Amino acid sequence: MPDFVATLIAALALCLGLIALNALTRWTMPLWPIAVDENGLLQVGGAVLIARLAWRRAVRPMPRSTT
Template identity: 50%
Template sequence: MPDFVAALAAAILFCVVVLLLNALTRLTLGLHLAPADLAENGLAQFVPALVVSVLVWRRAVGRRPV
């Protein structure tokens, strides 16, 4: 996979994961299942999204056609 396509896929996945984690955080805060200190757009959302996108990018770039 070309590097540009891999980077684009990783960026899109990062945005989608951040949106999903923000929605999940908002839901848990609304249902009073999470502590009040948990905030949207915090490290609890960005770190897992970054990890997932880096793993996808490495996997996409690591495979070269023979």
């Protein structure tokens, strides 16, 4: 896969991951014993991890057929 397409996929994964983690944080805020903020380290770190996994999966070389 071209690097440009892989970059777009990783950027999309970052944005969607951050949105999903922020929604999850907002939904579970009343359950946390400590104060947590949206766009905190947990959410941004999780979104970066999701984007990194998407990037690695997108640029992974395809195995060649031996037949």
